[in-house]
Amino acid sequence: MRLRRRLAILALAAAVPALSAQAQQAQQAQQAAPETGAETDATERGWRDLFFDPQDGAPDLSGLLARGGFVPAPVLITEPAVDGGLGLVGYFVQMRGADRPPERTILGAAVTGNGSNGYGALHSGSFLGGDLLYSAAAAHGLAILNLYPGGRDYSLAYDNTITYVGGRAHYRLGGGAVSVGPSVSWRSNDVAADLSGLFPRRDPLLGRTTDLLALGGSLHYDDRDNPLTPTSGVNAIAEALTYSAALGSDRDFSSLTMTAAGFESRGEWTAGALISLAATFGDAPFFMEPGVDLRGVSYGRYTGDRVASLEVELRRQVSDRWAVLGFAGVGHAQRSGSILSGSEATVPAGGVGLRYRIARKLGLDMGLDLAFGEEGSTVYIQFGHAWGRSMD
Numbered sequence: 379m380r381l382r383r384r385l386a387i388l389a390l391a392a393a394v395p396a397l398s399a400q401a402q403q404a405q406q407a408q409q410a411a412p413e414t415g416a417e418t419d420a421t422e423r424g425w426r427d428l429f430f431d432p433q434d435g436a437p438d439l440s441g442l443l444a445r446g447g448f449v450p451a452p453v454l455i456t457e458p459a460v461d462g463g464l465g466l467v468g469y470f471v472q473m474r475g476a477d478r479p480p481e482r483t484i485l486g487a488a489v490t491g492n493g494s495n496g497y498g499a500l501h502s503g504s505f506l507g508g509d510l511l512y513s514a515a516a517a518h519g520l521a522i523l524n525l526y527p528g529g530r531d532y533s534l535a536y537d538n539t540i541t542y543v544g545g546r547a548h549y550r551l552g553g554g555a556v557s558v559g560p561s562v563s564w565r566s567n568d569v570a571a572d573l574s575g576l577f578p579r580r581d582p583l584l585g586r587t588t589d590l591l592a593l594g595g596s597l598h599y600d601d602r603d604n605p606l607t608p609t610s611g612v613n614a615i616a617e618a619l620t621y622s623a624a625l626g627s628d629r630d631f632s633s634l635t636m637t638a639a640g641f642e643s644r645g646e647w648t649a650g651a652l653i654s655l656a657a658t659f660g661d662a663p664f665f666m667e668p669g670v671d672l673r674g675v676s677y678g679r680y681t682g683d684r685v686a687s688l689e690v691e692l693r694r695q696v697s698d699r700w701a702v703l704g705f706a707g708v709g710h711a712q713r714s715g716s717i718l719s720g721s722e723a724t725v726p727a728g729g730v731g732l733r734y735r736i737a738r739k740l741g742l743d744m745g746l747d748l749a750f751g752e753e754g755s756t757v758y759i760q761f762g763h764a765w766g767r768s769m770d
Contacts, residue, residue: 427441428441428442428445429441429442431738433738434698434699436699437736438735438736438737438738439736439737439742440737440738440739440740443737443740443742444739444740448468448469448470448471449468449469449471450466450467450468450469451466451467451468451469452464452465452466452467453465453466453467453486453488454759455488455490456757456758456759457490457676457677458676458677458756459523459524459676459677459678459679460490460491460492460494460521460522460523461490461491461492462490462491463488463489463490463491463494464488464489465486465487465488465489466486466487466488467484467485467486468484468485468486469482469483469484470482470483470484470485474503474504474508478504478507478508479502479503479504479508479511481501481502481503481504482500482501482502482503483499483500483501484499484500484501485497485498485499486498486499492522493520493522494519494520494521494522494523495519495520496517496518496519496520496521496540497517497518497519498515498516498517498518498519498542499515499516499517500513500514500515501513501514501515502514506549508550509549509550509553510547510548510549510550511547511548511549511550511557511559512545512546512547513545513546513547514543514544514545515542515543515544515545516542516543516544517540517541517542518540518541518542519539519540520537520538520539520540521537521538521539521540522535522536522537522538523535523536523538523665523677523678524536524678525571525664525678525681526678526679526680526681534571535571536569536570536571536665537569537570537571538567538568538569538570538665539567539568540565540566540567540568541565541566542563542564542565542566543563543564543565544561544562544563544564544565545561545562545563546559546560546561546562546596547559547560548596548598555599555600555601556597556598556599557597557598557599557600558595558596558597558598559595559596560593560594560595560596561592561593561594561595561596561617561619562592562593562594563590563591563592563619564589564590564591564592565589565590566587566588566589566590567587567588567589567590567663567665568586568587568588569588569663569665588628588629588663589626589627589628590621590627590628590629590663590666591621591622591625591626591627592619592620592621592625592627592633593619593620593622593625594617594618594619594620595617595618596615596616596617596618597615597616597617598614598615599612599613599614599615600612600613600614600769602641602769604741605769606737606740606741606742606743606762606763606766607733607741607742607743607762607763608639608641608650608763609641609643609648610641610642610643611640611641612638612639612640612641613638613639613640613769614636614637614638614639615635615636615637615638615769616634616635616636616637617634617635617636618632618633618634619632619633619634620632621633621660621662629660629661629662629663630660630661631658631659631660631661631662631666632658632659632660633656633657633658633659633662633666633668634655634656634657634658634659635654635655635656635657635668636654636655636656637652637653637654637655637768637769638652638653639651639652639653639765639768639769646694646695646696647692647693647694647695648692648693648695649690649691649692649693650690650691650692650693650765651688651689651690651691652687652688652689652690652691652765652768653686653687653688654671654685654686654687654688654768655685655686656668656684656685656686657683657684657685658683659683662683664681667681667682667683667685667713668681668682668683668685668711669681669682669685669711670685670687670709670710670711670723670725671687671709671768672687672689672707672708672709672725672727672749672751673689673705673707673727673728673729673747673749673756673758673764674707674727674728674729674749674750674751674756675709675725675727675751676751676753679725679753680709680711680723680725681711681713682711682712682713682721682722683712683713683714684711684712684713684714685709685710685711685712686709686710687707687708687709687710688707688708688709689705689706689707689765690705690706690707691703691704691705691764692704692705693733698735698738699734699735699738700732700733700734700735701732701733701735701743701745702730702731702732702733703730703731703732703733704728704729704730704731705728705729705730705731705747705749705764706726706727706728706729707726707727707728708724708725708726708727709724709725709727710722710723710724710725711723725751725752726751726752727749727750727751727752728749728750729747729748729749729750729756730747730748731745731746731747731748731758731760731764732745732746733745733760736761742761742762743760743762743763744759744760744761744762745760746758746759746760747760747764
């Protein structure tokens with residue numbers, strides 16, 4: 379069995395925004411507790427409470443996460459497309475009140491087994507009492523990946539040196555579940571690969587630097603009961619971006635992505651479904667095409683200019699700390715308007731998982747998934763919900 383997929387950094391980054399009312403209240407309660415006993419005992423108890431739950435004595439990170447400030451985290455990368463890897467992330471969290479999300483800055487770097495590497499930074503916060511949310515990110519790295527033309531069984535290796543800067547803002551309408559706002563991104567791509575002997579023409583993007591600048595907007599809806607491990611509610615995102623020569627982009631094309639996740643609970647059972655639709659229009663470079671996104675399918679294995687993924691999950695809470703789950707999904711990718719027009723692929727995947735409630739006060743789970751696809755079995759390390767990186 380090969381260790382596979384998912385950057386734990388993405389799931390952990392999704393956990394930080396929830397350190398708002400719950401986290402701050404937990405921290406204030408600890409600070410307000412009366413000081414009794416020897417000072418040494420209080421110090422030892424304080425350190426222990428960062429890693430163990432005073433309620434049941436089980437390993438728990440609620441105290442550590444609720445503390446805010448600086449939180450370092452090692453990262454284990456299990457994505458098979460880059461042969462696994464390691465990284466380090468530093469989180470700087472500042473609480474802004476019980477009714478506002480925290481302000482956070484994330485710095486990280488990683489290196490993988492196939493030589494891919496990168497570093498980056500993310501900052502997010504809010505204005506207007508938490509109704510205007512914003513985020514900005516910058517990153518640079520080398521991605522060494524495989525291209526599977528038309529989803530075929532053979533692959534072509536290519537290198538892409540990427541520099542990225544982007545940001546977005548969205549305003550919560552009426553302070554409710556709906557928010558809308560603009561997005562902007564710029565990325566420089568230096569792609570190296572020799573495809574001249576395999577295709578009728580050489581892609582003009584290969585062997586030179588390509589700048590892609592986009593403007594667009596997004597619409598969000600979110601009424602989940604918990605952004606970390608939801609048990610009810612819906613999270614939906616639609617984003618449209620336009621890359622234009624008028625903006626300084628070297629390619630004229632546009633992209634549209636729509637993702638919706640829903641959850642419903644009955645007693646100890648929780649059912650969930652995630653659907654993702656993505657498309658590109660115009661002269662999009664191959665490395666900007668979307669791909670099937672399922673547990674059990676390697677990143678970039680099935681790509682196209684029209685892609686859809688559907689995954690369902692059923693979870694059973696067997697105790698206060700432990701849960702088991704099963705999941706299954708299907709993805710479809712097709713391509714039109716290129717030398718591979720008409721090529722398409724449909725792929726199923728599924729598996730089972732185990733979860734442990736690692737932060738009880740925040741409702742945060744972590745665990746393992748064992749997924750099965752057409753190319754074998756896959757182990758995923760999850761921190762928060764497996765769909766966290768697809769949800770807002």
